[in-house]
Amino acid sequence: MTYASRRGFALALLAATQFVLVLDASIVGVAMPSIGADLKFAPDDLSWVANAYTLTFGGLLLLGGRAADLVGRRRMFVLGMALFTAASLAGSLAAGPATLVAARAAQGVGAALVSPAALSLIMTIFPAGPERNKAMGVFGAVAGAGGAAGSILGGMLTQWLGWQATLYVNVPIGLAAIALAPRLLPEASDRTARGFDLPGALTATGGLALLVYTLVEADGAGWTSPNTLGLGALALALIGLFFLIEARTAHPLVPLQIFRRPVLRGSNLAAVLTLMAMAPLFFYLTFYMQQVLGFGPVRAGLAQLPLALAIAVTAGAAGSLIARLGLRTAMAAGLAVTAAGLAWFSRMSPDGGFLTDVLGPTLVIGVGAGLAFVTTTVGATSAASPEQAGLASGLFNTAQQVGGSIGLAAVVAISTARTAGALADGERVMTAALTDGYRAGMLAAAGIALAAALLAAAFVPRRNAAPVSDTATDQTLAA
Template identity: 65%
Template sequence: MAARQRGLALALLVTVQFVLVLDASIVNVALPSIGRDLHFDQADLSWVGNAYTLAFGGFLLFGGRVADLAGRRRMFVAGLALFTAASLAGGLAPTAGALVGARAVQGLGAALVAPAALSLIMTLFTDGPERNRALGLFGAVAGAGGAAGAILGGLLTDGLGWEAVLFVNVPIGAAAIALAPVLLPEARDQQVRGFDLLGAAAVTGGLALLVYTLVDANNAGWDSAATYLRGAGAAVLLAAFTLVEARVRHPLVPLGIFRGRSLRGGNLAAVLATMAIFPMFYVMTLYLQQVKGYGPIRAGLGQLPVAVTMASGAGAGSRLITRFGARGPLAGGLAAVAAGLAWFAGMSATGHYAADVLGPAVVMGLGGGLVFVSVTIAATAGATAGESGLASGLINTTQQVGGALGLAVVVAVSTAASEHSSARVPAAALTDGFQAGMLAGAGIALAGALAALLLVPGRPAAGSEAPPVTAPPPSRSEIGG
């Protein structure tokens, strides 16, 4: 494929990935309007976001393996069609239940698209430095999407109404569906014919139940019987999945893939990184609106420095990784995230934006850009062409689970600290809680930096310019225009 067409294909893939990540956060600013118009109970309003996260996280491994077997372009288009149709249905939803259902279908479509998109990048870009640049761009948009969601959500909600945060996906999705057959190659694993239905059911059920346990733990109570039972159920299903994979002829996830040190270390670092980074967007939004009194648009624009610096960090990260390997940039990026979160924890109810938000945002953004590029490259290095969808599904899954776990932990810590605060002014008590949550995030980021130093391989071997990519035999994978 010509360089120009590969560049256009990359632009299409990263644009779609940006939209998928954006949709996890773009509805947050619109929640008050949605609640009023569709008469949501306050306790149920969070499910507008949770339904998307639950389906997205639960079906990612399934989507990644199906992309390997059925064809990555095919699954990219099918998932995007599902996502686009659900976006239209969500914007037209007449009731709360209809909107939550549409958001769940959106998440399912996203779970089919995301691993297919990442594995198509791995198929299109096989050269080390070129692949690192492509994965760097992919990681940058994934990281910046969280901040951009708050900005676009505020602009669309204030200007056109909450329905616009869903309708905006429709023209983008339709255009991407039309362009995909022209710009993207087809690629599939020709060697494996069978499909592990039992394993797919076990891992999808286990991951969905795990994410549900995490996103609802603060409502149900961490020490409640419901949380314990859900957690135990998730553990049983995931243990059963492991047993099934060790015994079936054509496993959904061949356990041998975990022998790769880079994949193991990259995925563990990704869990810890997203635990630290994703809740930061949530806390920053609440701090700016509930403590500083910003409106939705101003609060969204207040997070713009994170998106800009994250893109800058990602661009620098891909060059550093090509030269030095993933370990140093990943550990350094997580250390910067920890420093930024610790700085942000110094916020006050009467502080100024420049000192309490802008400075920490720049540090966190630069570090986060390094992190998202590094974990993506580390976790997919060494994957064969036939396993690229699976490796992509794994890294997307660990990021989703890490984000859900981190948000649950930070919300629990923040709530407890606010409730036990000695401050008499509500804004000050809220700030005390946010401070505690960000300190918890800083500790998690430091743990991630240590894990990266210990578990992620260092500089590539002599003569190699990037983390190694194992080329499969010609019979294993077929790529067609």
């Protein structure tokens, strides 16, 4: 096997793995009614089939990224895939609610180890510049399409094979990844690391996990309820304590000087807003097509195929666009196009159809989001030194996960309030009231995407500095 073909197969393995991790966050969504009926979930508990994965995945990403630097990126990739695969098998065999929720939580832990390790391995295998940008384009194309593909595959598997298949499908993929990793992936770690920041790890994990939990529960408990305000304050206090610890410890989990790199800082902020806008889209596309247009699970899933294809095609071409336009311009343009598509989708009608209300907006959104996903990934990782590849990957994945949780919780609250108001006036039937809510939510998402575009234009540098090591001076870090 030649060096070039080996790298190509390695990229294919890492991209396919990330696709599965992203897909797994959404694939069970279509299967929820079947899961609830089969395992006799209480209505209030069913959301934990999704939330258990989100909670552990989002809470442990930062720790997983740093662990990849310290322990070894390939080692953490294999360990995480083994846990993810075993948890998927356990979930597919679950006979009760508690077993399934525990399995989903374990899946999230495995995913939090794999995802930053996979991204940092790409940074290790491909040198910075056009070659890495092309690799990131492929990685972003596959990963970005995973969110849209979840509903497609979830509907097919649930209807044809049962809800268990949405989890069992991960098992052969995971086993193949574990077998191929030693043959295709190099080992890499931060050989300069000394010690482990246990207080930082505990406060970061606790703060992030509690923040995600607070956000996913806020809509049900109420945004101004004592539960939401109290847990939110505690989460922010833990995160604040984490930064205080990092500023004082000799061997921090997250060296704070990494945030002095403008392109990394700006790209992570843009990533938060990008996922705040995009996470609600995948949620509301399914609900609009099933609850308003009357589509079945398979048809609703297939209707999202144009979105997935648009994301994949654009992300694949993003490396060339970055080289031609520059990172800042390409990122801002992708986010502006995303905002335009979301605003168009907010014009959906209760009497609409796929061709008139869904196809055009989702194609535009896919083009913008494909470019946005890749440019934020490149910006958030390109300024990191080789020994901090896992850390940069963990920071970026955390920004995406927390952004998605915040966006979904906030937009659902806006949408629910608008639907309730439309029903309260006594003049709207249910489908029209639901559509009113969805329109309000998508308009809010469009505003978030537009804010992300403006932020990228204002705070992402025109040119990125070369990656630097931890021993560089503050002057170099700020350049």
